[in-house]
Amino acid sequence: MNNFELYNPVNYIFGRGQIAKLAEVTPKNTKILLAYGGGSIFKNGVYDQVKTALAGYDCIEFGGIEPNPRYETLMKAVELIRAENIGFVLAIGGGSVIDGVKFISAAVNYPGDAIEILKQRILFKDASVCVPFGTVLTLPATGSEMNSGAVVTIDATQEKLTLGGSALFPKFSIVDPTVIASLPKRQLQNGVVDAFTHVMEQYLTYPHDAQLQDRIAESILQTLIEISPSVVENPTDYKLASNFVWSATMALNGLIQKGVPSDWATHMIGHELTALYEIDHARTLAIIGPNLYRVMFETKKEKLAQYGQRVWNLTGTPDEIAKAAIDKTVNFFHTMGMKTRISENAENIEGTADFIVQRFEERGWLGLGERQNVTLEKVREIVTLSY
Numbered sequence: 001m002n003n004f005e006l007y008n009p010v011n012y013i014f015g016r017g018q019i020a021k022l023a024e025v026t027p028k029n030t031k032i033l034l035a036y037g038g039g040s041i042f043k044n045g046v047y048d049q050v051k052t053a054l055a056g057y058d059c060i061e062f063g064g065i066e067p068n069p070r071y072e073t074l075m076k077a078v079e080l081i082r083a084e085n086i087g088f089v090l091a092i093g094g095g096s097v098i099d100g101v102k103f104i105s106a107a108v109n110y111p112g113d114a115i116e117i118l119k120q121r122i123l124f125k126d127a128s129v130c131v132p133f134g135t136v137l138t139l140p141a142t143g144s145e146m147n148s149g150a151v152v153t154i155d156a157t158q159e160k161l162t163l164g165g166s167a168l169f170p171k172f173s174i175v176d177p178t179v180i181a182s183l184p185k186r187q188l189q190n191g192v193v194d195a196f197t198h199v200m201e202q203y204l205t206y207p208h209d210a211q212l213q214d215r216i217a218e219s220i221l222q223t224l225i226e227i228s229p230s231v232v233e234n235p236t237d238y239k240l241a242s243n244f245v246w247s248a249t250m251a252l253n254g255l256i257q258k259g260v261p262s263d264w265a266t267h268m269i270g271h272e273l274t275a276l277y278e279i280d281h282a283r284t285l286a287i288i289g290p291n292l293y294r295v296m297f298e299t300k301k302e303k304l305a306q307y308g309q310r311v312w313n314l315t316g317t318p319d320e321i322a323k324a325a326i327d328k329t330v331n332f333f334h335t336m337g338m339k340t341r342i343s344e345n346a347e348n349i350e351g352t353a354d355f356i357v358q359r360f361e362e363r364g365w366l367g368l369g370e371r372q373n374v375t376l377e378k379v380r381e382i383v384t385l386s387y
């Protein structure tokens with residue numbers, strides 16, 4: 001097992017009715033910014049619950065953080081925080097609002113041009129320079145409620161870039177599984193596929209001796225496979241909803257990544273598809289993931305065989321199991337409503353592979369993945385296979 005540090009300071013508050021606990025965890029002696037998205041929180045009662053819990057607090061609102069949050073929008077919140085001297089931000093929403101708030105938290109006191117945070121991948125380790133924030137999660141998918149990473153899109157250049165660092169963990173996250181009742185089926189399906197792929201990015205690499213991490217990863221995959229066909233049809237079922245939400249958090253709160261190699265090439269390529277064509281994040285993963293496993297088969301086949309055997313109960317030779325495991329994954333994504341080709345999700349896609357390869361080259365991303373052997377040529381092959 002590789003050496004590791006496990007640091008996760010998030011006060012994770014889970015369960016029915018927990019939004020009422022906001023008053024116990026939100027600081028009272030400062031102005032609060034309530035940050036949210038396009039308005040779903042007004043229709044499903046979450047906004048009312050937050051306002052009731054924070055009665056008497058000095059709150060200012062900033063709405064309109066879009067899916068795949070935009071740098072340009074977030075900078076308006078940064079200006080508001082500076083002008084109003086706001087001391088704490090509450091993100092109310094899915095991964096986009098929470099990620100947006102992480103960027104805002106980092107940008108307010110950033111001494112240079114805040115776009116550098118994204119372009120130069122500045123790592124934030126000193127919490128004293130970031131504005132503290134908490135979250136009320138409304139969409140299980142990204143794990144953003146319990147990790148310190150974020151993804152922000154620069155509209156002007158159509159770039160989707162990451163930021164993060166140990167200073168960007170939420171102070172607390174309130175996670176009430178009943179809030180998923182109002183999610184459209186498409187978003188529930190997206191959540192399942194995103195969480196599933198997060199596990200795969202940290203598990204489907206090469207054999208190593210971190211047995212417990214493997215077993216936890218496989219358990220999350222099995223739980224998602226078991227509950228997802230029902231939860232997307234019936235999100236008001238508390239047993240299903242609670243298991244779904246917790247699985248999505250566990251998929252990307254850092255735990256299964258400790259001591260093991262990780263991949264993340266599917267995400268890096270997928271982000272380009274969202275930046276170019278606005279394809280939902282999870283849908284880009286369903287397109288790219290299986291083709292990456294095909295192109296990188298030789299280096300991933302042992303772990304694919306373990307996955308096929310333990311998660312899908314497949315039998316045969318290791319190579320047969322490994323290949324069948326990829327097909328099982330694609331089938332699973334199809335049952336989650338995913339269309340696994342770029343051309344089924346966007347138009348005028350000629351030149352996509354060349355464009356992505358050129359971008360990666362300009363950024364110096366010459367070798368991605370757990371062995372840095374997803375070269376530019378492999379990226380081209382994966383994207384072309386995905387047309």
Ligand code: NZQ
Pocket residue numbers: 036037038039040041044065066067068069093094095096097099138139140141142143144147149150151179180181182183184187190191194252267281
């Ligand atoms: O904006 P509102 O009106 O709130 O509507 C949202 C949005 O339209 C709606 N929604 C959210 N909760 C709802 C709801 N509608 C009804 N009822 C509810 N309870 O759902 C739509 C999608 O929301 P969004 O936040 O964009 O989805 P998601 O949570 O999937 O987040 C996606 C973003 O997170 C990034 C993605 O790249 C993408 O930008 N990711 C963040 C990660 C992280 N921080 O660790 C890791 C992931 O791999 C991912 O990259």
Ligand code: ZN
Pocket residue numbers: 142194197198267281
């Ligand atoms: Zn993801």
